[in-house]
Amino acid sequence: MFDSGVGGLTVLHECLVSHPQENFIYVGDTGRFPYGPRSIDEIRTFAFQIASHLLSLDVKLLIVACNSATAAALPWLQETLDAAIIGAVHPEAEAAVQITRNRRVGVLATEATVASGSYSRALLNLDAGLEVFSQPCPRLASMIQSGDVSSLELVEAVKSYAAPLLEADVDTVILGCTHYPLVTPMLQRIFGRDVTLVNSAREIAREAGEVLERKGIRNHSEEEGRYSFLCTGDVDSFVEVGARFLQMPFENVRNLEISELERTMA
Amino acid sequence: MFDSGVGGLTVLHECLVSHPQENFIYVGDTGRFPYGPRSIDEIRTFAFQIASHLLSLDVKLLIVACNSATAAALPWLQETLDAAIIGAVHPEAEAAVQITRNRRVGVLATEATVASGSYSRALLNLDAGLEVFSQPCPRLASMIQSGDVSSLELVEAVKSYAAPLLEADVDTVILGCTHYPLVTPMLQRIFGRDVTLVNSAREIAREAGEVLERKGIRNHSEEEGRYSFLCTGDVDSFVEVGARFLQMPFENVRNLEISELERTMA
Numbered sequence: 001m002f003d004s005g006v007g008g009l010t011v012l013h014e015c016l017v018s019h020p021q022e023n024f025i026y027v028g029d030t031g032r033f034p035y036g037p038r039s040i041d042e043i044r045t046f047a048f049q050i051a052s053h054l055l056s057l058d059v060k061l062l063i064v065a066c067n068s069a070t071a072a073a074l075p076w077l078q079e080t081l082d083a084a085i086i087g088a089v090h091p092e093a094e095a096a097v098q099i100t101r102n103r104r105v106g107v108l109a110t111e112a113t114v115a116s117g118s119y120s121r122a123l124l125n126l127d128a129g130l131e132v133f134s135q136p137c138p139r140l141a142s143m144i145q146s147g148d149v150s151s152l153e154l155v156e157a158v159k160s161y162a163a164p165l166l167e168a169d170v171d172t173v174i175l176g177c178t179h180y181p182l183v184t185p186m187l188q189r190i191f192g193r194d195v196t197l198v199n200s201a202r203e204i205a206r207e208a209g210e211v212l213e214r215k216g217i218r219n220h221s222e223e224e225g226r227y228s229f230l231c232t233g234d235v236d237s238f239v240e241v242g243a244r245f246l247q248m249p250f251e252n253v254r255n256l257e258i259s260e261l262e263r264t265m266a
Numbered sequence: 267m268f269d270s271g272v273g274g275l276t277v278l279h280e281c282l283v284s285h286p287q288e289n290f291i292y293v294g295d296t297g298r299f300p301y302g303p304r305s306i307d308e309i310r311t312f313a314f315q316i317a318s319h320l321l322s323l324d325v326k327l328l329i330v331a332c333n334s335a336t337a338a339a340l341p342w343l344q345e346t347l348d349a350a351i352i353g354a355v356h357p358e359a360e361a362a363v364q365i366t367r368n369r370r371v372g373v374l375a376t377e378a379t380v381a382s383g384s385y386s387r388a389l390l391n392l393d394a395g396l397e398v399f400s401q402p403c404p405r406l407a408s409m410i411q412s413g414d415v416s417s418l419e420l421v422e423a424v425k426s427y428a429a430p431l432l433e434a435d436v437d438t439v440i441l442g443c444t445h446y447p448l449v450t451p452m453l454q455r456i457f458g459r460d461v462t463l464v465n466s467a468r469e470i471a472r473e474a475g476e477v478l479e480r481k482g483i484r485n486h487s488e489e490e491g492r493y494s495f496l497c498t499g500d501v502d503s504f505v506e507v508g509a510r511f512l513q514m515p516f517e518n519v520r521n522l523e524i525s526e527l528e529r530t531m532a
Contacts, residue, residue: 075394128341214364
């Protein structure tokens with residue numbers, strides 16, 4: 001699986017919980033983070049480089065564990081590469097449609113993800129009668145990434161993002177960014193007990209499990225799998241920030257040279 | 267759940283297998299069968315009448331157990347009615363995408379369903395890199411409905427429909443019409459052991475189960491549920507033909523007057 005940085009480690013965390021016998025390789029493109037402000041073409045190029053590198057390592061399933069990369073590149077990667085590839089958006093959209101009882105669904109996501117309309121499309125494609133309320137959360141991912149999960153400033157920001165969704169009487173809210181599960185307790189407190197929060201990382205892991213099972217490619221070993229990490233930026237800061245996202249300490253992190261990735265395209 | 271006739275009883279059969287504790291009401295609009303040659307507007311009107319009738323009976327989930335009605339009316343029903351509504355196409359498309367390993371998927375369906383493009387759209391929406399091969403099977407549903415599941419003529423017809431898909435080297439084939447599961451043994455023999463047949467009735471039942479579970483509306487009774495049938499045409503022929511589709515004898519069939527349905531719209 002890959003992400004532009006450390007956010008996708010919440011997806012890896014859920015995969016390790018649900019599929020502990022599988023082997024995982026995680027690529028964090030921290031040397032070119034963030035993808036948000038980049039052009040679609042640039043994101044596709046980066047995603048293609050990383051996907052090709054992972055496929056050269058003989059992976060059986062590729063997970064795009066990043067909303068920006070999913071919105072910009074997933075269909076294009078699927079068209080271009082001969083591999084099983086899944087990503088964000090569809091898994092959690094399906095979960096939300098299945099969960100909601102009043103058919104009023106909220107989405108918390110970055111500005112770019114909301115602007116792409118990918119959640120609205122995926123949700124309405126499954127239930128054309130839903131009311132979808134998408135709330136961009138401009139500073140949330142960067143605050144969480146910087147280590148803040150409890151400041152008063154963060155609480156106020158989250159309350160202001162939640163307010164329009166509460167006003168709209170949603171009963172289900174998609175956490176549409178891999179960073180947001182880190183503030184789930186705060187979100188659940190602000191939204192209250194009657195709103196179901198859909199953790200996109202957990203739903204991607206669930207989708208991965210269905211694919212492994214149905215393709216008959218699940219690892220049936222009884223032993224715990226191995227996992228390793230590649231990052232294109234500084235290894236020490238990846239380890240430091242990443243440990244909070246993965247919710248465990250790491251080892252097996254090595255640097256992946258961007259120049260090596262660029263050779264893939266040659 | 268409802269269908270234009272008896273075909274949806276294969277969906278009921280799978281639901282009774284998977285969710286035996288639930289209560290079901292099945293409406294077969296046999297008095298206005300078949301929907302295939304009718305206009306979109308007419309199918310929407312019929313679907314709306316039946317859906318409204320079922321909702322007036324306080325159902326918790328509505329299943330459009332019919333491909334023609336799903337293609338013509340599902341999004342419109344979802345937009346119009348305040349209810350949880352699922353249908354065909356998406357559940358089996360998702361299953362096929364999860365199952366295929368060579369990403370070459372075949373679809374067997376009626377001419378109208380193939381022409382609507384609904385399977386191609388649903389499949390490519392989930393994996394833009396799939397190769398989808400859709401095969402219209404003009405006479406298959408009517409032959410099966412007439413009671414023929416083993417004649418030489420039927421075998422020859424099925425072989426001719428299967429040939430282009432085998433030629434295309436698909437590893438997964440969606441049975442995209444509720445009638446087709448009745449000839450699964452023949453299909454499996456013709457396609458061989460290496461092709462996975464995706465039974466749309468079974469996948470709809472699976473989707474229904476996920477929805478019941480995630481909305482928290484599953485019936486937790488330990489007793490077997492009740493099921494009853496309404497049909498707008500002749501009750502005796504519904505019972506006679508339907509028993510083959512449901513794979514059990516029935517009782518509790520009563521006539522539903524079309525004039526009663528039409529009053530719903532007034």
